[in-house]
Amino acid sequence: MAAESYPDDLRYHPEHDWARIEDGEATFGITWFAQDALGELVHFEPPEEGATLTKDEAYAEVESVKAVSSVIAPLSGEVLKVNRAIVDAPETVNDDPYGDGWLVRARLTDPGQADALMDVEAYKQHLAEQE
Amino acid sequence: MQTLLRTPLYERHVALGARLVPFAGWEMPVQYEGVIPEHRAVRTDSGAFDVSHMGELLVEGPGAREFLQSVLSNDLDRIGPGRAQYTLLTNEQGGIVDDLIVYELRPSRFLLIVNASNRERDREWLRDREPPEVEVRDASDAYALIAVQGPHALERLGLPDAPAFTFAEGEVDGVACTVNRTGYTGEQGVELLVDGDAAGELWDRVLARGVVPCGLGARDTLRLEVCYPLHGNDIGPETDAISAGLGWVCALDKDFTGAEELQRIKEAGPQRKLAAFVMEDAGIPRQGMAILEGGEVTSGSHSPMLERGIGMGYVPAELAAPGAELTIDVRGRRRRARVVKKPIYSREET
Numbered sequence: 001m002a003a004e005s006y007p008d009d010l011r012y013h014p015e016h017d018w019a020r021i022e023d024g025e026a027t028f029g030i031t032w033f034a035q036d037a038l039g040e041l042v043h044f045e046p047p048e049e050g051a052t053l054t055k056d057e058a059y060a061e062v063e064s065v066k067a068v069s070s071v072i073a074p075l076s077g078e079v080l081k082v083n084r085a086i087v088d089a090p091e092t093v094n095d096d097p098y099g100d101g102w103l104v105r106a107r108l109t110d111p112g113q114a115d116a117l118m119d120v121e122a123y124k125q126h127l128a129e130q131e
Numbered sequence: 132m133q134t135l136l137r138t139p140l141y142e143r144h145v146a147l148g149a150r151l152v153p154f155a156g157w158e159m160p161v162q163y164e165g166v167i168p169e170h171r172a173v174r175t176d177s178g179a180f181d182v183s184h185m186g187e188l189l190v191e192g193p194g195a196r197e198f199l200q201s202v203l204s205n206d207l208d209r210i211g212p213g214r215a216q217y218t219l220l221t222n223e224q225g226g227i228v229d230d231l232i233v234y235e236l237r238p239s240r241f242l243l244i245v246n247a248s249n250r251e252r253d254r255e256w257l258r259d260r261e262p263p264e265v266e267v268r269d270a271s272d273a274y275a276l277i278a279v280q281g282p283h284a285l286e287r288l289g290l291p292d293a294p295a296f297t298f299a300e301g302e303v304d305g306v307a308c309t310v311n312r313t314g315y316t317g318e319q320g321v322e323l324l325v326d327g328d329a330a331g332e333l334w335d336r337v338l339a340r341g342v343v344p345c346g347l348g349a350r351d352t353l354r355l356e357v358c359y360p361l362h363g364n365d366i367g368p369e370t371d372a373i374s375a376g377l378g379w380v381c382a383l384d385k386d387f388t389g390a391e392e393l394q395r396i397k398e399a400g401p402q403r404k405l406a407a408f409v410m411e412d413a414g415i416p417r418q419g420m421a422i423l424e425g426g427e428v429t430s431g432s433h434s435p436m437l438e439r440g441i442g443m444g445y446v447p448a449e450l451a452a453p454g455a456e457l458t459i460d461v462r463g464r465r466r467r468a469r470v471v472k473k474p475i476y477s478r479e480e481t
Contacts, residue, residue, distance in 0.1 A: 001165075040167050042433040043415050043440075045464075061462070063415050065166040065433050066348050068462075087413070 001040075001094045004032050010098065011114055012123035013056075013074035018098065021114055026075060029102045030062065030093065033127055039064040041090035046082040046104070053077045053106055055113050060103060062093065075113045077106035138183035139275050139330040147344055154347060155248035157184040162346040169349035170435040173316055174478075177281030178345035179337050182322070183330065186250030187274050190257065191240040192265040199241055202260060203233060204372060204389075206382035210235055215296045215313055218380055220245075220253060225371035225389035225396060229253050230362050232313055234298055244276070244322075246362045275330030277308075279342055280320030280353075287340045290321065304336040315350060317357030317474060352432050355441060356476035358407045364418055365405060365429040365443055374401040374445065376473070404451035405429070407473045410440035412466040416459045417442075423458040423465065424450055431459075436476045442468070 010018040016034035020027045035041065045061040053059045058070035059079075083102050086092055093101035108114075118126060135158040144151060149160035160181065162169060172178045190199060200207050205218035212235050220228040229249040234242040245253045250271060257267045285292055288303050293312050301310035308325040325333050338344060351361070360366045366375045371389075373381070373396045383394050403426065410416065416431030422444050431442030446457065455470040 039162065040165050042167075042438075043413065045414070063433070065352060065435070066161065068415070068417070 001036075002032060002096060004036070005098075006031065006120050006123060007098050008120045011074065011117035011119065012126075013072060013117055014126055015056075015072040017072050017074045019074040019114070019117065020102075021075075021108070021111070024111055025080065025105060025107050026077065027102045027105050028071075028074060029097055030071060031123075032097050033130075034069070035094050035097050035101075038062060038067055038069055041093050044086045044090045044093075044103070046087060047079050049079050049082055051079045053079060053104075055110075062090065071103065073106075074117055075106070075108055076110050077108040079104050080107055081105040136184070138181055139327045140181045140183065140334050143331060143334055144181065149344075149346060152347075155184060155246070157247060159184060160344075160346040162348045163344045166346070166348035166352060167435045169343060169345040170352050172343035173281045173318055173345060173349065173353055174436060175282070177279060177284040177287045177320070177342045178349065179334070179342045180278040180280070180345050180347070180350055181275075181334070182278050182350075183275040183327075184247040185276055186245040186247060186253065186269070186271045187276075187324075188243040188245060188250075188254055188257065189240070189268040189270050190243060190265060191268070193239055194262050194264045195239050195241055198260075198262055198265045199233065200385060200387065202257065202388055204377075204381040204387055204393075205233075206385055207233070207235070210296075212237055213297055213299060215298055215311060217296075219372055219377060220256060221372060221381075221387065221389040221393070222368055223389050223392065225373065225393040226368040227362065227366045227370060227372060227375065227377075228256055228368055230360065230366060230377075232311075234311065242270075248363060273327060275325050275327050275333075277323045277325065277330065277334055277337060278314055278316075278320065279323065279337055280314045280316040280318045281342075282319055284318070284320040284342070287342050288321070288337065289340070303333060304339075306333040306336055308333060315359055316353040317359070317476070318353075352435055355430050355432055355443070356434050356436060356474065358443060358473040358475055360405070360443070361430055370405075370445070371396055371401070373397050374403055375405045401448055403445045404448050405443055406446045406451040406455075406457075406470045407443050407475050408441070408457055408468040408470050409434075409437065409475060410442075410459070410466060410468045412468075413440075414459070414461040414464065414466040415440040416444075416461065416466075416468065421460040422446055423460060428459065434476065440468075441475050446470075
């Protein structure tokens, strides 16, 4: 399992999701905190490619042995690509939550929504309040 | 808010970095390093579980054997002092008040190790029925129980091999305990019954011998892979022993609570049976999910050995045979599963 980290080039959603935004598109995943809370992932239920994502709503599920968790879209958009490697090897999310453990790539329908997400300092503050 | 009980090993669990959760009124470790590595440790080498939350009831007196014969489903005459037996406490309908292991300490003195969540109910059930010359005593607070399970468990502890379902006084590195050749994982191993005061020392000695600490998470996936029912999930007062596949622990030729009803169900053939299944599609079955052919998942999880979803549930009897196809409603998605012969996992077949 990876060591705890929160990259400073990402935007964060309070439900422990991250977005890496580039030119009207974004890659989504779950944070170190989320994967640690779940434990080793054993199943990823992905959305269909082309599916519509709505900010703050569930678009996928991740499961560990003991628990299932909905994955919340940090931004609205359309799924361009699903990381099929996670379907085959969900534990990749535990090993590398911000790299090989990305979940989907999306075309953003309202890039301005990113202003509502947290930067890394705000997210760390949010985590501190969860303790 | 109810205060959670803690076993004598609580501080050690915290020191080991365990994740603690409420379970049957106790604050128990669900995992240390992780459910999957702990599960694999038990299947390949050995793991130690704190199961001190389980209840210990002593039944003694000149009529103890006759009394237990009348309330427990299995035949105590098949065992003697130094031997133990898996058995059921049944109600008039043949339903399962609890499943437990009875240990014959002496001909007129028996120890019942019962599920933590049923301890009070079992005690009251027995006290309501005990004849004057029999005493039922709850000794749970005096004891701790450490299960050490796995193909190398006995070797790790330096204990001699002994037949399953026997027990004897013994020790591990000088700490005295009763060594029970029992368990809930499908592996060889022991359950060490120890005075609460000596439990911490025993736990330390066990871990010093290279046994991996394991939480209740792995205990649940281990028992599900080998289809041991969990009371409260797969069996309970509303489910009869025959439909649950536990006819083999019901001595229907003796007189015990519910025996007549169980005999009737056996002769008529149960309408539904507890079947074990493996997912053919992706997805993990969970307790409470509907089986669309009729029925409900009573236990479901991910199998670390098979690396897929597995479960058990009551289905119409004709669908309980190995090979039958089931459809599980996984949060609105239809996912296929196939009924398999119990146990779901056995080392010989993989």
